[in-house]
Amino acid sequence: MTKEKQGGKEKREKHGDYSAFYKKDKKPKKKLKSRDSEKSARKSYGKKEADFKRTDDGLIRLNKYIADAGICSRREADKLIASGVVKVNGKIVIELGTKVSVSDKVVYGGEALKREKLRYLVLNKPRGFITTTDDPFERKTVMGLVEKACRERIYPIGRLDRNTTGVLLFTNDGDLAKKLLHPKHGIRKIYHVILDKNLTKADLENIASGIVLDDGTVRVDKISRVEGSSGKKEVGLELHSGRNRIVRRIFESLGYKVVRLDRVIFAGITKKDTPRGKWRMLSQEEVNMLKRLPGNKAAKRS
Numbered sequence: 001m002t003k004e005k006q007g008g009k010e011k012r013e014k015h016g017d018y019s020a021f022y023k024k025d026k027k028p029k030k031k032l033k034s035r036d037s038e039k040s041a042r043k044s045y046g047k048k049e050a051d052f053k054r055t056d057d058g059l060i061r062l063n064k065y066i067a068d069a070g071i072c073s074r075r076e077a078d079k080l081i082a083s084g085v086v087k088v089n090g091k092i093v094i095e096l097g098t099k100v101s102v103s104d105k106v107v108y109g110g111e112a113l114k115r116e117k118l119r120y121l122v123l124n125k126p127r128g129f130i131t132t133t134d135d136p137f138e139r140k141t142v143m144g145l146v147e148k149a150c151r152e153r154i155y156p157i158g159r160l161d162r163n164t165t166g167v168l169l170f171t172n173d174g175d176l177a178k179k180l181l182h183p184k185h186g187i188r189k190i191y192h193v194i195l196d197k198n199l200t201k202a203d204l205e206n207i208a209s210g211i212v213l214d215d216g217t218v219r220v221d222k223i224s225r226v227e228g229s230s231g232k233k234e235v236g237l238e239l240h241s242g243r244n245r246i247v248r249r250i251f252e253s254l255g256y257k258v259v260r261l262d263r264v265i266f267a268g269i270t271k272k273d274t275p276r277g278k279w280r281m282l283s284q285e286e287v288n289m290l291k292r293l294p295g296n297k298a299a300k301r302s
Helices: 035-050 062-068 074-082 174-181 201-209 246-252 284-292 297-301
Strands: 004-006 009-011 086-088 106-108 120-125 164-171 189-195 211-213 216-218 222-225 234-239 258-266 279-281
Touching: 062 074, 062 086, 062 106, 074 174, 120 284, 164 174, 174 284, 189 246, 201 222, 211 246, 234 246, 246 258
Parallel strands: 164 258
Antiparallel strands: 004 009, 086 106, 120 164, 120 279, 189 234, 189 258, 211 216, 222 234
């Protein structure tokens, strides 16, 4: 990792220098070969945009109405519609592509649905909280930390272990949540790991080349010791795999115990200016960035 110098002295952030992990590979932009292909691309793009917007007659697709109510993604909403569990104005609707107006009464599971304003926020999760919307054992959950964030029903995107800290996103946007969680999209995650003992060079190289676990081989994208830390116990790790407890399992397979685990980045969102245990709403720029995230081929490797 790189080091910044200022006044002849090395300047590092409190938890180390992660600059190497923030660098993104720049890919050359593809150019359209002709005006005809450009027009074709614009036409295709227009069709995709239409799926997200209200039509000229003031109606919207039923699957989007359900998704905007925070129930599920549009694709999953299509399955609910086809199975006959959704009613519109008292009648069961099973035809995909059905459109409704804001004045129509849409019912699912015996409850009238209401389109909500889409919300997006990030929590800097502290230790001791479990990632669930409800716990039968009445343990502390992350929902208690964001209960006053908004009136809309929001849910965590994925989960962090009880003793794992850092970036945890919340939303009521079912489509975006599904996109960020689906393995094929390979969402980028960066962790700051503190071990119980120094990580040897051999083990570091083993992790970089791929570790075989009970459920298959996992490969990380980047791994390096955190500069500015004392000893060789602190490691920066970037990967796309979403397997359960994957970071802890990687090190445990080599005989290490993870003392502290902090997620520094998730899908490009950081915890900057967000104290531990606090949350903030994402900016429109951050939301747009999440929606533009493409699938990542690296996911196929893990």
